[in-house]
Amino acid sequence: MQAAPDDLFKALSDPTRRALFERLVREGERTVRALTDEAGVSQPMVSKHLGVLKGAGLVRDRAEGRCVHYRADPKALKPLVHWMTHYAAFWADRFDRLENLLDRMDQ
């Protein structure tokens, strides 16, 4: 499922959700309980935040017995990659201009 970019940005505009997502990117799959231990908010709040992240396509969940495991889905970051690619193109262009200027400058 491809979420709309607005959902993606909205989901990551909350610092707690961003921290949860970044942790899942860094550490791989984690249970809700493990995430709650470091999130600084209650387990129901963590579950709620994870639900928003899931709705934006940023995380996927997997039930195992009574535990729900969450992992990040980096493919959801595609709009960010697209945006950064424009910036990279800007700098590549500036490098061309810098080299062009250096060719014209005295030592």
Added chain:
Amino acid sequence: MTATATAANTATANADAATGTIVIEREMSHPPQKVWRALTQGPLMEEWLMANDFEPVVGHRFTFRMPAMQGWNGVTDCEVLVVEPPERLAYTWNSSGEEAATGLKTVVTWTLTPTDKGVLVRMEQSGFRPDQAKNLHGAKYGWQRFVENMERVVARLD
């Protein structure tokens, strides 16, 4: 997720969304001191980068400016973080005005490494985050148009 693009010349541009970092490197056949001048003297910076009031002094606040366009006021707010001639230069690169609170908050770091041929010029822009992109849809198209205009100007110089 990464996207790598090789530009017209030999520069390699790499955008890594997982770390929020863009890296561009290119070896140039010029002495490091000369490249340093182009990176740190305001009038020279304007020729290849943007109009500015840069000073090579740590803590100096300045702006890069280009004509405003739809969705972007054309201003980038900066503060000098590192000045180590002729090796390392760093400044913040942030959205300005109404976009400042929710927009771009990045750091641009230049590193010059002497080589047999001249100098390896490395630019790293770090701190990109998905939530910053929210307000920059307009800017995205602005950049695109800007780069196209730039190509026409550069073509005339040759």
